[in-house]
Amino acid sequence: CTHTKDSEKKMQNLSEDAYLCSFLHTAKNLFEKAITSSCQNLTNPPISVTQSQIRGVDYQCNSAMQIIKKVRDEGLILSDGSKLSPKDIAESIVRHIPKNDVFSTVAVAPPGFINVTIDQNYICKKIRDLLVYGVHVKPEENRKRILVDYSSPNIAKEMHVGHLRSTIIGDCIANIFEFLGHDVLRVNHVGDWGTQFGMLLAHLTDKYPDFLTNPPPISNLQAFYKEAKVRFDNEEEFKKQAYSCVVRLQAKEPDMYTAWKQICEISRKEFQKVYDILGIKNLTEKGESYYHDLMVDVVNDLEKRNLIEDSEGRKIFNSSEGHLLMVKSDGGFTYDTSDLACVKYRIEVEKADKIIYVTDKGQQNHFMTLFECARKATYCPPNVELVHVGFGVVIGDDNKKFKTRSGDTVRLLDLLEEGMKRALAKLKEKGRDEVLTEDELNAAKAALAVGCIKYADISHDLTLDYKFSFDRMLDDRGNTAVYLLYSLTRIRSIIKKANVTTPVEQLAREVPALKLQHPREIRLAKYVLKFPEIILQVANELRPHTLCSYLFDLSVVFSEFYEQCYCIEKVVNKDGETTKVNFDRIMLCEATASVMSKALNILGIETLSKM
Numbered sequence: 053c054t055h056t057k058d059s060e061k062k063m064q065n066l067s068e069d070a071y072l073c074s075f076l077h078t079a080k081n082l083f084e085k086a087i088t089s090s091c092q093n094l095t096n097p098p099i100s101v102t103q104s105q106i107r108g109v110d111y112q113c114n115s116a117m118q119i120i121k122k123v124r125d126e127g128l129i130l131s132d133g134s135k136l137s138p139k140d141i142a143e144s145i146v147r148h149i150p151k152n153d154v155f156s157t158v159a160v161a162p163p164g165f166i167n168v169t170i171d172q173n174y175i176c177k178k179i180r181d182l183l184v185y186g187v188h189v190k191p192e193e194n195r196k197r198i199l200v201d202y203s204s205p206n207i208a209k210e211m212h213v214g215h216l217r218s219t220i221i222g223d224c225i226a227n228i229f230e231f232l233g234h235d236v237l238r239v240n241h242v243g244d245w246g247t248q249f250g251m252l253l254a255h256l257t258d259k260y261p262d263f264l265t266n267p268p269p270i271s272n273l274q275a276f277y278k279e280a281k282v283r284f285d286n287e288e289e290f291k292k293q294a295y296s297c298v299v300r301l302q303a304k305e306p307d308m309y310t311a312w313k314q315i316c317e318i319s320r321k322e323f324q325k326v327y328d329i330l331g332i333k334n335l336t337e338k339g340e341s342y343y344h345d346l347m348v349d350v351v352n353d354l355e356k357r358n359l360i361e362d363s364e365g366r367k368i369f370n371s372s373e374g375h376l377l378m379v380k381s382d383g384g385f386t387y388d389t390s391d392l393a394c395v396k397y398r399i400e401v402e403k404a405d406k407i408i409y410v411t412d413k414g415q416q417n418h419f420m421t422l423f424e425c426a427r428k429a430t431y432c433p434p435n436v437e438l439v440h441v442g443f444g445v446v447i448g449d450d451n452k453k454f455k456t457r458s459g460d461t462v463r464l465l466d467l468l469e470e471g472m473k474r475a476l477a478k479l480k481e482k483g484r485d486e487v488l489t490e491d492e493l494n495a496a497k498a499a500l501a502v503g504c505i506k507y508a509d510i511s512h513d514l515t516l517d518y519k520f521s522f523d524r525m526l527d528d529r530g531n532t533a534v535y536l537l538y539s540l541t542r543i544r545s546i547i548k549k550a551n552v553t554t555p556v557e558q559l560a561r562e563v564p565a566l567k568l569q570h571p572r573e574i575r576l577a578k579y580v581l582k583f584p585e586i587i588l589q590v591a592n593e594l595r596p597h598t599l600c601s602y603l604f605d606l607s608v609v610f611s612e613f614y615e616q617c618y619c620i621e622k623v624v625n626k627d628g629e630t631t632k633v634n635f636d637r638i639m640l641c642e643a644t645a646s647v648m649s650k651a652l653n654i655l656g657i658e659t660l661s662k663m
């Protein structure tokens with residue numbers, strides 16, 4: 053089981069040095085201490101520390117201006133008298149900054165900004181630590197159980213590009229929280245209990261009467277679904293039969309239940325093919341049907357507490373955000389019923405502290421209503437967080453909803469297949485088929501195709517609609533997986549060329565810190581160390597494209613470093629030509645590569661040593 057790996061490592065309690073700290077958070081902590089001790093008579097003084105846009109300044113503290121405002125607004129008098137200016141406050145804060153090895157310069161700028169730069173020696177030491185201990189961030193103090201509900205296709209229906217987005221984005225979000233040391237549950241809430249089963253079951257029992265002894269040879273469930281739908285729309289008798297099948301299924305009548313399981317199994321195998329290609333692991337299926345018995349309890353409970361209203365034979369649960377349809381007039385349960393029972397289960401049984409649902413934003417209303425109802429029914433206590441991450445729709449080159457030429461839903465397996473073909477063409481265009489063995493080429497093809505599809509999706513702001521284009525995602529310029537994977541390979545080959553016989557990790561172990569001085573070295577080192585800050589930001593905002601922008605910028609900053617800073621120098625003297633290796637720079641290359649590959653892993657992208 054690999055999904056606990058990161059969190060387990062965290063449990064081993066590595067020494068403080070082993071963790072990468074976000075500069076921003078470290079700076080915030082220092083300022084918080086300084087401000088609380090310098091403004092003792094203020095309750096909750098504002099702590100505001102941000103990254104600085106000023107050249108030569110890393111972070112700035114803006115609290116002094118806010119403190120003055122608070123003092124005036126609240127009519128408070130500072131102990132030093134009321135004639136203080138932001139500058140006075142800033143200076144007092146500066147005097148109270150605890151002794152530390154993080155800040156090198158601390159300067160007050162009008163009207164009361166405090167500008168700080170991060171100390172170069174500290175940077176050089178942290179890069180050394182990163183090489184020695186690997187890329188870890190300090191686990192968040194408040195370890196939570198976080199449940200991420202993603203992918204969640206519907207049985208017997210085609211898994212479509214919306215589910216692909218949910219799978220890719222959800223998996224990335226789960227990886228991020230796991231990396232931060234949380235206990236993450238990945239749940240696939242498949243649609244396996246809806247009314248679509250009525251017609252499927254009616255058609256199945258009709259067409260394959262011996263289904264109990266001979267599992268039906270349905271290879272194309274999609275076609276089977278269509279057949280059933282045609283009958284449902286045209287045959288009155290069939291329609292009645294279909295309705296009764298749903299009722300019999302929901303009563304868990306053995307024959308119906310067996311037929312239902314057979315259908316689910318066929319779908320499951322198809323879904324698994326997609327997950328295998330995408331490298332999705334540890335995603336546990338707990339579909340709508342799982343909560344059936346709980347739905348009965350929940351409806352009873354709500355009725356007992358008078359939270360359910362009757363509306364033309366339907367039972368509804370009203371809230372300020374809208375209503376949930378709990379029981380239909382025919383007595384059946386709905387998507388709403390299963391989701392409410394499911395929230396209750398996730399909190400009470402699975403002990404989730406935070407539940408994140410990843411679906412298209414078309415379901416936003418559903419989730420807002422669900423969350424409100426879950427609170428109203430007290431199934432969700434105030435300390436449990438419910439979050440909906442709603443993403444935009446996938447559109448094609450024609451700016452319309454992504455469909456095949458004939459207007460059908462695109463089959464994900466076909467799409468992935470085409471990605472592989474295009475990736476192979478790209479590799480051939482680069483002449484890689486001449487360098488790589490057949491196995492290597494195949495591995496590269498798959499990694500590239502999947503990497504590109506995932507990266508293209510995540511690198512866009514998820515709230516916006518997203519245009520699916522193989523041409524764009526396989527472009528080797530710009531913010532694409534191809535560009536990044538090649539940059540990473542290039543950095544690795546620089547390291548290899550240096551022919552350093554001692555492993556870089558050991559080289560780092562032998563020194564207390566790297567020796568970096570050139571402005572571009574420092575700039576790159578700082579950028580590498582910005583990684584934890586970005587991860588925390590993504591976890592906080594649930595906008596993974598920030599991580600992609602960071603990766604892209606990192607590789608640009610690397611190129612700018614490499615342009616001016618020779619890692620391997622040719623030295624020509626009277627004895628001929630020799631090469632001189634700058635070990636500190638090689639170590640910096642290695643640190644860059646480790647952070648890049650860690651970031652790519654978190655995005656769910658496989659990196660290959662050869663591609």
Ligand code: ARG
Binds near residue numbers: 201204205206241391
């Ligand atoms: N099966 C649903 C769909 O395809 C998504 C389910 C999302 N999760 C949930 N708990 N409602 O749209």
